[in-house]
Amino acid sequence: MLLSQQDPRQTSTNCPDSSKTPFNSLERISLFELRLNTIHLGRVLVCRTISKPIQSAAVHVEIEDPIIGERSSAAQETDVTTARLPLYNFNVSGVLGDVLDIGTRLFIRKPYCEFDAEDGLPMLRCYSPDDVVLVPNEQVDGPLLTGLRWSNAVSITYGPPVKQQSRPRSGKIDDLQRRGNEQFIRKEYASAIDSYTQALELEPDDVALLSNRAHAHLQLQQFRKALQDAEAALKLDGANPKARFRQAKALYAMRSYEEAWNSLKMLSKATVETQELSRRTRQRLEEQKNGRYNVMSILHEARSTWPPYLDHSDYVGPMRVTEIPGKGRGMVATKEIAEGSLLMCSKAFAVVFEEKSVHDIVIKIVDKLKKEPWVATELYDLYAGPNMPPMSTNCTNATEAAEIDIARITNIVIENSFTVDKELWTPLSSQLLPHANRRGVLDVGTGLWILPSLINHSCLANASFFNIGDFMFIRAVRDLNEGEEVCVAYVGVLDTYEGRTKKLEKRNFECHCPLCDFERAQPEATCRRAKLLDEFTRMRPEIQMGNVGKMPRLKVIMDEIRKTYSTASATISTSSRRGKKGKKKVTAGGVATTTSPPAMEPHQLPIGLFRTLSAYSHLNACLGQFNQAVQALHEAFEVLPRIAGVNFVRVDIAMQIGKMYGMLNRFDEVGRWKKVARKEFQMLYGEDQGLWKEYVDDFDVC
Numbered sequence: 001m002l003l004s005q006q007d008p009r010q011t012s013t014n015c016p017d018s019s020k021t022p023f024n025s026l027e028r029i030s031l032f033e034l035r036l037n038t039i040h041l042g043r044v045l046v047c048r049t050i051s052k053p054i055q056s057a058a059v060h061v062e063i064e065d066p067i068i069g070e071r072s073s074a075a076q077e078t079d080v081t082t083a084r085l086p087l088y089n090f091n092v093s094g095v096l097g098d099v100l101d102i103g104t105r106l107f108i109r110k111p112y113c114e115f116d117a118e119d120g121l122p123m124l125r126c127y128s129p130d131d132v133v134l135v136p137n138e139q140v141d142g143p144l145l146t147g148l149r150w151s152n153a154v155s156i157t158y159g160p161p162v163k164q165q166s167r168p169r170s171g172k173i174d175d176l177q178r179r180g181n182e183q184f185i186r187k188e189y190a191s192a193i194d195s196y197t198q199a200l201e202l203e204p205d206d207v208a209l210l211s212n213r214a215h216a217h218l219q220l221q222q223f224r225k226a227l228q229d230a231e232a233a234l235k236l237d238g239a240n241p242k243a244r245f246r247q248a249k250a251l252y253a254m255r256s257y258e259e260a261w262n263s264l265k266m267l268s269k270a271t272v273e274t275q276e277l278s279r280r281t282r283q284r285l286e287e288q289k290n291g292r293y294n295v296m297s298i299l300h301e302a303r304s305t306w307p308p309y310l311d312h313s314d315y316v317g318p319m320r321v322t323e324i325p326g327k328g329r330g331m332v333a334t335k336e337i338a339e340g341s342l343l344m345c346s347k348a349f350a351v352v353f354e355e356k357s358v359h360d361i362v363i364k365i366v367d368k369l370k371k372e373p374w375v376a377t378e379l380y381d382l383y384a385g386p387n388m389p390p391m392s393t394n395c396t397n398a399t400e401a402a403e404i405d406i407a408r409i410t411n412i413v414i415e416n417s418f419t420v421d422k423e424l425w426t427p428l429s430s431q432l433l434p435h436a437n438r439r440g441v442l443d444v445g446t447g448l449w450i451l452p453s454l455i456n457h458s459c460l461a462n463a464s465f466f467n468i469g470d471f472m473f474i475r476a477v478r479d480l481n482e483g484e485e486v487c488v489a490y491v492g493v494l495d496t497y498e499g500r501t502k503k504l505e506k507r508n509f510e511c512h513c514p515l516c517d518f519e520r521a522q523p524e525a526t527c528r529r530a531k532l533l534d535e536f537t538r539m540r541p542e543i544q545m546g547n548v549g550k551m552p553r554l555k556v557i558m559d560e561i562r563k564t565y566s567t568a569s570a571t572i573s574t575s576s577r578r579g580k581k582g583k584k585k586v587t588a589g590g591v592a593t594t595t596s597p598p599a600m601e602p603h604q605l606p607i608g609l610f611r612t613l614s615a616y617s618h619l620n621a622c623l624g625q626f627n628q629a630v631q632a633l634h635e636a637f638e639v640l641p642r643i644a645g646v647n648f649v650r651v652d653i654a655m656q657i658g659k660m661y662g663m664l665n666r667f668d669e670v671g672r673w674k675k676v677a678r679k680e681f682q683m684l685y686g687e688d689q690g691l692w693k694e695y696v697d698d699f700d701v702c
């Protein structure tokens, strides 16, 4: 509404006016023309209500202007001006909702408009009930109504009531409907559905029954059935607002946001419920189309909801599913993708938030299949292990039961599920870094996500994932070439070759990432390194406690690990240079089969040194030898390139280096390393300022 600011309580005209002045002698004014804080004497506002009235200190209702003149039907919906109207001293004999039903036309004398003290939005005021007249529905014409048309938002036919052509409803149907309604109010939704169904058997074309049954299905989260009923009702009466709203609600719940939006557009935006659903639908479309998520607010949402099942859209970046030789299906980039880009956001198919057995999530999935049988198609399409060939099912009908194959579901969970964290910062850093002890060990659960399940593993993964509640976000941690395979890490790269291989063996495959191939080709050096790291692992608790007596042995272990790499690199081609990008192997099908190469060749990545360097830095810091401590951290940062799965460690290390420089009064370096940490952080979580601040505050506390 366009409003011009004037002095409070100013009158717009000197024209004498009283509550007795006949309406027909007043000049009509539109909402659009109203000036702020002005009593428009001699004027009358003709409008109609577009929401149900709410009774508090005043009766509150929303109104809209009529459409004046010829305008296209597309313009009608968007050009209509609406406003809020509190009616004080408005005494009603009878049910308020009946007296002031949606679509009631009002004449308002001396309209006055001001800003609401609470929310600062403009609204109309009407203190005297004599200044408001309700125009009966039957009255079509009259001087003030001449030439007025209304928007399509509220579909009401004005004029004398049309004689119903349809045959009268039998008393039995009325009884069944009443029973259904009572059951609905008692939240006995299944029984209500039963009653409406019995009534519909007698009268299949009853709009109210279909719409009510849709409502009951919505309560039971039987969205497809709700949609079927709402659509059947709309076929009989396309202007039925309840059926339309239920159609939109079902479509929203089924994550068909575009269709939900189209449905909402056909409906009045007047009610609070409709407006709220429209707002949420627009947000979901923005997320789905542009991958724009407010991560911080999603985090707040997850922290204030239990269980944190969140209401957000899925997003898929420039990637496609394709066959990857030796790996089954996988995902590849369809164009060059910059590091830090969001690749995917996905809502879990099923999730348990506490540490529970596989059985618990299987039960959840079975429940879901019973409620929404059509989701079986995407579930059974997932990899179910080497001994279970793919199963195709095409369960599209809401009433059709999905085949419940417990053995297959169990296998699918084992092969595809991800661990679920309750908080964002992974516990990995607190295990590795003695200084970093933030939120402690996190409660973990298990989740199954459909599209992320098609992403294969690499120890040198280029995509990292994290979850907030039941939402998974996946980002590229390095630049990706077009056609390059997108991989996440199923196991941590800081584990030894043997450790990683054993874990992957359980999943029935052997990893052929450049690091695994390199370590496999150097069995002696790899085995020696594993033994040294084993010894280090045993010493680590004491190192973490600050036992500086362990320093000499730690130094020996570190030097020995360093040697295992120099032996290996002497026997491996030394043609690759530091910083050189790896080459893609392109198959006949044109698909790159390598994962994104890290900045260095594997034998130049002495990743196994990382943990000892970090521990060595810690002991030096305990001795107050900050120069040596910071030097070791620098090396730790160098030996661990940006690899998904452990990249949070780089954020931590960069922060540690900054902190250490602070001890040395090198404040220029403090700022520089904070920037480095910020960049690493953005690779994982995007550019959310609030999230970064929370992390920094957390870090400063420890």
Ligand SMILES: C[S@@+](CC[C@H](N)C(=O)[O-])C[C@H]1O[C@@H](n2cnc3c(N)ncnc32)[C@H](O)[C@@H]1O
Pocket (backbone or CB within 6 Å): 326, 327, 328, 329, 330, 382, 383, 415, 416, 453, 454, 455, 456, 457, 458, 507, 508, 509, 510, 511, 512
């Ligand atoms: C979560 S699924 C990944 C999608 C799967 N490739 C598919 O076709 O549905 C995990 C399975 O994919 C295969 N896989 C994943 N990463 C692999 C890799 N690096 N090398 C070989 N097979 C791999 C293994 O069979 C593994 O058990």
